[in-house]
Amino acid sequence: MRKAAAITLILTIMAFSLMPALGFGPPAAPSEAPPPYGFRDAGPAPPNMTVTGVIYVPLRNLPLIFYYAQAVSAPGSSLYHRFLTPGQVRDLFYPTQEFNETLAHLRSYGLRVLLTAADSIIVFQGQAWQVERALGVRVDIFTNGSVSFYEDVGPVAKGPWAYPYVSNATMLVFDRPQFLLTAREAAAVLSRLEGVNVSFPLQAYPMTALAQAYNATALYSQGFNGSGVTVGVLEFYGDPTLSQDLAYFDEEFGLPPANVTVVPIGGYNPNLGVITGWALEEDLDVEAIHSMAPGARIVVYVANGELPLSAAIAFIDGQDQVSVLGQSFGVPEAFLSSLGWSFFYYNVYLSDVYYALGAAEGITFVAASGDGGGMGYSAGPIGDVPYPASSPWVLAVGGTTTYISGDSGLQTAWSSMGFDQLLQALGGSTGGYSAVEPMPWWQEGVAPAPPQGFPYGRAVPDLAAQASLFPGSLMVGEGNQTLVVGGTSESAELVVGLLALLAQASGSRLGLIAPLLYGLYSSGDLNAFEPVTFGYNVPWTAGRGYNLVTGLGALNVGELAKYLEARAGPASGPLAEVLVNGNYTAFMAPGQPVNVSVNVGGPYASNCSLEVYVVSLEGVAASATMTYNSTLGLWEAELTAPSNASGVVYVEVRGECNGVAVRGLDEAFLGYFGSAVAPVPLYPYAPQLSMPVAVFPVSPMGNMSLSVAYNVTVLEYRPLNNTYGQVLSVPAMGGNVTELHFNASPGYAVLWLRGPVYGFVPFFIGSSLQYYFMVLPQVFSQPGSAYPGGWVLIEGLPVPPVETLFIPSNEVSGAVFWAAAYGSNVTAELVAPNGTVLSEASLPMTYQGYYAGLLRVPQGLPPGYYLVVLRSSYNSTGAGMDIEGYGVGMIYVAPELRASVQLFPSALPEGGGVEVMANITYPNGTPVRFGLFSATLLPAALTGLYENVSYSVEVPLQFSDGVWEAEAYLPGPSSIGNATYYEGAYGGEWAVVVTGEGAWGDQLPYSSAYAWLGRNVVYRGVNLTSGFETSGAVFEDVTIMYNGTISWSLMEGLVRVVSSRLTLSYVDSQGVIVAINSNLTLRYSTASALILIDSRAALEYSDVGEVIVGPGSNVSVTLSRVGKVVNGTAWSARMNAISQAELLGLSGLESMRPQHVTPRAIVTTPVQGVTKTQQVAALREVRPGQGWTLTAAVALSLVALAIMIAALTLTRRKS
Incomplete structure (x- = not known):
């Protein structure tokens, strides 16, 4: 008998490319469970292959274990904190004789014992042929082409042990930490x-x-x-x-x-x-x-x-x-x-x-x-x-x-x-x-x-x-x-x-x-x-x-x-010692008589009113009233093991003795275990086409039952009211391999086995929108929250039903799967708790290969939790149906925080320290004391690139005496301070952008202030070939002949790039760049206009308003946004607006020394002679909304960029 382990399905659900390997035809019901989908039985393990196994020799007096676990831990029990000693545990529970017999049996076949535990667990190792002879099993190899494991397959072993475990499948579950x-x-x-x-x-x-x-x-x-x-x-x-x-x-x-x-x-x-x-x-x-x-x-x-x-x-x-x-x-x-x-x-x-x-x-x-x-x-x-x-x-x-x-x-x-x-x-x-x-x-x-x-x-x-x-x-x-x-x-x-x-x-x-x-x-x-x-x-x-x-x-x-x-606490009363069918209750068969006896003990022994219940995942599955047996001094009851419940159950006694509550609990497994080979957990299916179901009832002794009757039900999850409802229930018998065809709404579902067989498999109906979609607030933090008038960013890719991998598309080459993944209409909704749709957004497909868009939060929404509902739809003529998807998230909506930001001092030399002070308040003016806020340093001209560096360059703010404070150091000749990201970007106006989130989910998207760094380098009206600063400078109406990189700089007016191989990295051009006989690369940069004459330009992660492609020129675009491209016949007309002489005025090229400009006034300049204490006091008096913020133009440009740049570029993979 093959055990339907399906262990490596954990890997297959994460390995998206394995889906095409799955098969969905309905084979005849076998006598042995087939291997997991995506894996095949590669045959017997080589006889000399080393394998490891475990044998459990059943512990004695199993109900007493559960009794003592409760009795020594519950206040009010006479045994409270009277924990069992190692000697008591050994005498009460260890099956020492059977344990020694099993050890001798394994060693007689030459198997090596690696580990023993509690005289009941034996870990052994040997060659496959030795294990097979010792236990009467066969060891096979299962593989999906990249991952393999071994496992024992039928027949069931015979011996003084209950059931062996010869497999290394566990390592696929615990191979990596999950919760770090x-x-x-x-x-x-x-x-x-x-x-x-x-x-x-x-x-x-x-x-x-x-x-x-x-x-x-x-x-x-x-x-x-x-x-x-x-x-x-x-x-x-x-x-x-x-x-x-x-x-x-x-x-x-x-x-x-x-x-x-x-x-x-x-x-x-x-x-x-x-x-x-x-x-x-x-x-x-x-x-x-x-x-x-x-x-x-x-x-x-x-x-x-x-x-x-x-x-x-x-x-x-x-x-x-x-x-x-x-x-x-x-x-x-x-x-x-x-x-x-x-x-x-x-x-x-x-x-x-x-x-x-x-x-x-x-x-x-x-x-x-x-x-x-x-x-x-x-x-x-x-x-x-x-x-x-x-x-x-x-x-x-x-x-x-x-x-x-x-x-x-x-x-x-x-x-x-x-x-x-x-x-x-x-x-x-x-x-x-x-x-x-x-x-x-x-x-x-x-x-x-x-x-x-x-x-x-x-x-x-x-x-x-x-x-x-x-x-x-x-x-x-x-x-x-x-x-x-x-x-x-x-x-x-x-x-x-x-x-x-x-x-x-x-x-x-x-x-x-x-x-x-x-x-x-x-x-x-x-x-x-x-x-x-x-x-x-x-x-x-x-x-x-x-x-x-x-x-x-x-x-x-x-x-x-x-x-x-004080050994105190609420008294729970005596704990009942629950004995089921004598002293062994690991398993109960449906319909089996169950004799329950309870020893209450103490002065309460005979004056009780007790009931016994079988508690399952369905609730109370059976119950009976207990009577007192004066001869034995026990309370007794007989009931029948229910056939309408299965899985782990508690045989639980409840009642009272002399007015004192009495409880007791024993644990057992009821019925059969449904080893589910299909559907695959967490896979998306289209049940309108077909959904495979392969379930094999296995008894606790490892035997597959072909005669047990049970029901296969499908429950759908309804997020709007957080309930499950049944959409299908069909009878099944024994090993069930079939296909289900039914109509259901797209979304979350679970296949649940009811009756005497336990098992369940969660899966998706339609396209899954939970694999790759993300819902991100403006502040990347937890909780995910937004403010009225704000937005959340949504992006990702649907995963269509696996059946569509095998249906050719009529619209594009390849399968319907890929057409639906990249051609669906995807929308998002913000939904109130009562189901009202408050806002909607379309998520278009971007050229990076994923869907993205902004979902607005309407003004005036009261604070609270709101659902984010995602929907996808693809009308497939190949499949003859609409392939729909459904997903749900949640955000908290809270009022936007307000802040006034100030720097002290506001003008400082290179490498100087600056203290950031922010008065962050709720809308009513109350200071925010708890939250997560940080200050990000960057040149003022580059605040439009803030989002690229906020996770690399920041200083945490600490709340002190009513104000959030932090200290940062700006770059200088001998130190780059906190601004390691901008090494070499010295001089000019610097911004400190403060963002964060309050403890109650209130967001502070942007608030900023500026400081002037002592040296400001501006090149104006000069020709530059070498010896100039290539980072942190301002270039205005200049001609550049240079092979290299200019970074973290601002360009204004008309900038000519002549006979150069130049890269502009993190550069903001607010004028026109003209490239003549040059190779120009813009990387993470913005430009209003770019003109190419006998030149090549490469745009990477950049935003350019207009590109004019002149004679002998071309432009390549990678993950960038271009507002308009002008070429061909439009070239001459467009050039009429620009003086040719001005563009090509190249006379007098020479190297010039940079101009050193006296710092101009800045936003946060304090009154001369005002002390820091007075400045802080004044800051606390600033009313919410009076702080300095980024301009609306910058904010709007960033919103446009949100849809432009890739967040989750997914490579299209076909196996």
């Missing part, structure tokens, strides 16, 4: 927006400065810094320079040397961590923990990339060395059904078991919730949350944006940019309802009930901490580089450090801390939390109470420690 975000990645996005008026304010704090945001300083003042507590972090591959990087970090940020131990799990090759990115992840994780708990010992567990997650967690449980374990990774649930049962069993279900076992030992497991927002990892909200954050035995941590100003601070949600681009890291804090794990009892009544059509799933996240890049945090990576970082990788490990402080303060491990946290919240004890009430992650928004962006909020550990020290 650097400023480099964000800047890389912005760097593609050449010519687009989007600013990039950037600021960062040391992670140690975040301690005050969580009131950790209160614990520091009492002497608690994590000393005596050991915490851990789970990584993959390793970091060869961890100790050096950490030592530099400690020295730079004033921390004591860290006590770090590296413990490999399996084969250890740390240099692989550099090329996979895990080395940087490991640096960040350890530095974040150390920043919060500088005295804690940190154990870095480094797992081999081919091991399943359960093996690593079992190893950590068996060691029992750490009180808290951080995990900065996850697998989006959207992929789990396609990864197959063996992957699910060894990476999800068994991981749950070992997380619960670790909780019984007192270990608190923490996981990052993700960086993809509410739908960046799936085709809609269902499937977006990752595992292990969705495990009920793990504390899930989302992200906040933290602003620090002196001794005060403010936290908002780490929000989306405006659109959750698929599988990217700028979506903000990931949250939503799990489609794998039902909602646990301790979340009920706190987390809101899921909207219509959503699964009754565990809500994610539980808590939140700093994760934003805007502002970000400072870390040290390889090579002692100081980097600006963010992501829920950071937030999860910050919480690990905070929990270390709490463990020291309370003198105890914390175990499963979620019941305590939710209990405090539901009882109204909110002092332990810092509420986060603003922000969004599409489609969820933050607000008062629990929310799916930041959970319960951020921790206030100073207050939470008081509850822990």
Whole structure:
């Protein structure tokens, strides 16, 4: 039997060019599941090929594991914080005899045991033929031509073990860290927006400065810094320079040397961590923990990339060395059904078991919730949350944006940019309802009930901490580089450090801390939390109470420690020990009798009123009333395992004894697992043509069932009211390979298996507009916001349904796929919460090969969240249908901030320092205290090029005494100050442009002031051949004969370029340039008019109003905008307006010394004799709107450039 693992679909959805390799014909139903689409079974592995496998020997007394995990962690329980010792764990749960038998069996076939854990996990290695003989399986190779993995295929192994896992497919999931975000990645996005008026304010704090945001300083003042507590972090591959990087970090940020131990799990090759990115992840994780708990010992567990997650967690449980374990990774649930049962069993279900076992030992497991927002990892909200954050035995941590100003601070949600681009890291804090794990009892009544059509799933996240890049945090990576970082990788490990402080303060491990946290919240004890009430992650928004962006909020550990020290908190009553069918409940078959017995114990034993429920993703699937058996001293009930539910379920007991609430929970897997080979997760389909469906029900023992009946349903997501609705339901039997044909609106959908088979696959109907589209505000920051009268930039490319790859186009050569990708009509709408369309925009195809346009925000809109709806449509005669697409984003609309900007001093020598002072206010005049604002330096003549450099040349502003301030240094002969981007651009008037965003999403697009740099170089009416300044100068009515580059300069009047090979880079020409017998290149430049006589001109990323192409001349245009081209017969007529003598007056060429001009008056010249104190005081009195701003002409030109320059040039690829 082949397991339908489909692991490498993660790669295929990102490798767009693999789509043509897929096949969609409906083959006959096989007896074995076929390989994943895009991959083929290349046949048996070579007999001597080395393979690695894992065997799980079932733990004993499984219900007791889940019981103790809750009982030792819930206040009010008689076992609260009486964690199990290693000896107790061994005696209660380890299957030592069966474990030893399995070891002997493997060794008898010559297999080498690499690792054992908790007397139940065995990692072994050997040649393929040895494994096949030992386990009775066959090992095959699967490949898509570039990526390969091996996996065992039928028949099912026989032996004392439940189910083997012989595969290295896991390494394709954990090969790179997913939840680490650097400023480099964000800047890389912005760097593609050449010519687009989007600013990039950037600021960062040391992670140690975040301690005050969580009131950790209160614990520091009492002497608690994590000393005596050991915490851990789970990584993959390793970091060869961890100790050096950490030592530099400690020295730079004033921390004591860290006590770090590296413990490999399996084969250890740390240099692989550099090329996979895990080395940087490991640096960040350890530095974040150390920043919060500088005295804690940190154990870095480094797992081999081919091991399943359960093996690593079992190893950590068996060691029992750490009180808290951080995990900065996850697998989006959207992929789990396609990864197959063996992957699910060894990476999800068994991981749950070992997380619960670790909780019984007192270990608190923490996981990052993700960086993809509410739908960046799936085709809609269902499937977006990752595992292990969705495990009920793990504390899930989302992200906040933290602003620090002196001794005060403010936290908002780490929000989306405006659109959750698929599988990217700028979506903000990931949250939503799990489609794998039902909602646990301790979340009920706190987390809101899921909207219509959503699964009754565990809500994610539980808590939140700093994760934003805007502002970000400072870390040290390889090579002692100081980097600006963010992501829920950071937030999860910050919480690990905070929990270390709490463990020291309370003198105890914390175990499963979620019941305590939710209990405090539901009882109204909110002092332990810092509420986060603003922000969004599409489609969820933050607000008062629990929310799916930041959970319960951020921790206030100073207050939470008081509850822990007193062993206090809301009493949950006794925890019931739930036994199902004796003592083994890993699996339940539909229709199976289920005998449930409960031992309440204590004085409550007989006077109870109890009900037992089977809680699934559908809600309560079955229930029964319990009766008391006085002979056994147990409460008992019998029910039938439901056939209308499947997947992970809880057998949950609820009720009361003597008026005291009683709860208890056991976890099991009900029914069959639907290994879904098709549709492919996150692919776009056209069900009007056909949509492939290939689902294979697999029993928990690995057998494929051909007789089980179930339903295949299709749900569509409706963003305007945030619900799911059913559009199709068809019966299915056994292994189902077919095609579905149905009509549905374009957008987000999920194929959901109902009945006794569990599985789901999110996909897109019609063209997907989530792969490559971006919605960007004027200020590149998070949250994505806009102001009334402003705009957002939208650009990208639709991905048509995969079926259209195989339909020839009647309109153009090639497939309909490409015609629809580049020929669709694409529009955008700004939509109010009530569904009213407030503005619309067409997004035309640009010559860079993507659609782009500006969506205006109408004047007068009240503050609030608004949807950005994208639509595409292509009328295909080849396909005989309209190919439509639909996507949705979200922005926050807030009033525009106002600012008055001043410089002190306003005239200064080369290399001098200038202080930027900005009075930034809300429309009512109230000062803005929290936000992200920066000042960008550039020559005043080049403010029109501001957007090209805003992410490279800037100085963060800090709020102080009512004014935002920063200090910068302008270039001089011995120093280029903060203006490294303009090396050599000395002299003249310089501008400081201030932009940014307030903490509540209020934007400050542009506000500027000017300073005069002591030397001003102007060439007027002279001939230049050599020895002149080629950067930062003004050229007026000059003749240039020069081979080289002139940059960052201004040209006025008539400038002649004669017999030259000249490049003008970042030059603004406000007059006419005449090139005679020359080769001229304009790069990132603007010119009013260009005349060519016997010359060649190349325009690159430039904007030219008019080009006159004369005799013997030509012009090439690359990613540039040209208003008008005149040539041929129009040449003579156009030249009549320009004096030929003036153009060709070349007599008297000679080199001239530059003229030194006395600086003229500037906008911000202070009254002579006024002190800086008086100047600042005067600035605070300036009313909003009286500051100096860029001219309307510059603003309009930048709007035009927004549509001109490429942001996301996508190469058309065909396989």
